[in-house]
Amino acid sequence: MEQILRFEAHAFGRPYHAARVRIAARARDTELHTHADFHEFMGVVSGCGEHLLTTGVEVLRPGDVVLVRPSDRHAIRGSAPDGLEFINVAFPSSIWQGFLDLTRTPTWSSRGPISVHQPAAVPVFERALDRFQGSPTTYDLIRFWTDLLELLRPDEAAAPGVPDWLAKACTAMRAEANLRAGVPRLLELAGVSPAHLSRSMRAAYGITPTAFVTDLRLEHAASLLAATNTPIATIATTCGFTSQSYFTRCFTTNHTLTPTAFRHHSQRAFVP
Template sequence: MIVLQADQILDSEAEVHYAYHRSLKTVTGLHAHDFFEIFLITKGSVYHLVNGKSIHLVEGSIVLIRPDDIHGYENDGTLECELLNLAFPKTTLAALFAYLGEGFDGERLLYCESPPCNIIKKHEIENVKARFQVLTTFPSYSKKVIRSEARALLADLFIRFFSGHAKEMEYTMPEWLKGVVREMKNKENFTVGLTRLYELSRKSPEHVTRMIRKHLGMTPTEWINELKLQYAANLLLHTDESILSICLEAGFENLSHFYHRFRKYFQLSPAKYRKLNRKIVIPQSH
């Protein structure tokens, strides 16, 4: 097995190695390394051989590989797979985690059994490819510029796709449930509630309930209420809408029920939460 070393692969000043592989023939076989890597399947699908498992990854799969993860790729017999990857040292990740602060659950990413993975949408793939393309436009001697741009890209990827709140990133979650979780985070779906959840899943309510309990650690109702409450909290902080309007906007039909749920979840009333946490950037005129 090949073991790749950071001092042989990564430029010490630029801090990053990036490549776009349009064929698996250009990708190293089963290997490990002492640095981090993020790769994104931009086209096709592939078997990801990692830590003794074989995981089928589809287009849009974005994966964080940690030092000492042993992994490689195997063709699944479909169209040629294309992927891009960014390799970076432990020091860069430490700097990113320090920047993101204690609210970002980096420990979970580092010590979970399987490499963290998520599925992103087509427009998100194109966005990442565009950001990746920017890196290729800098001359190789502009190492400090490359480092800054790479760090900005990595911070964006971690915030958007490897957030500590992204409970759906586990490999063990069925693909159909990953899709449902992703779709239910859209306002037009979570505000409808359970009926939309069952419509999207195309599974029996009993099966959906079992799977959500297993993978998200709560009932479907609790999970949907959490989505609604987090959305309502954001509206309280970032808009001047009335509490009644926010209640209805978040999908709660009853103001009393909204107050009860909000207080139970945040340990504060909506009005108190807004008063304590909202920051006014534009002063009000007197």
């Protein structure tokens, strides 16, 4: 059964978790898995490897930075001759979203993990790891984000040429009130016609407005299932689904687990 990894089991109250990971050639670090309630940045330090995704395989090389979201299914494998070395920085999704909202940083929207090649980012990961060895604070996590995003400029890295109005509308849609309102609210935030929004989202992100909103709703639902004891019916309503049965169908299709099973397994998961 697919692993669902959970932040709290390894962070032990710390604001983030950082580790240096070395994977031998042709060895797989983890089975295909998702995250219950956290995002992570991976910074490749040396060697080469493969990022195994449900959509295919991406080559990893020194200087690559990868953002993995809770809903992304992935695993890492080392390649010959030297395997792969990377630094992993994981943090709660709720804090990450708060940072994006506070700084008005355009969200990275993509159907899968997002990769950017930026060798200058490696020292940023090294510093985050050094701070983690002591008594890391939330300030250390924020400093990691600001230093990294200064190099990556996510509004351009996610998809070159994404209109500013679209990036801002997509970021705003993560608010619960907007998620409940759905595509009509996305149209309102974007301030364009339905046809123009659809064309722009397909060109920028390769996704329809309806699929984009559904992805956000399922991502938020996964976080609520993993981090709270809120009844499933309430979570369905909170995230904008018209009924619990429809929510269950969508969630099970996306995660290959029912909401109840996802909640059960996420409570037993761990961060490697």
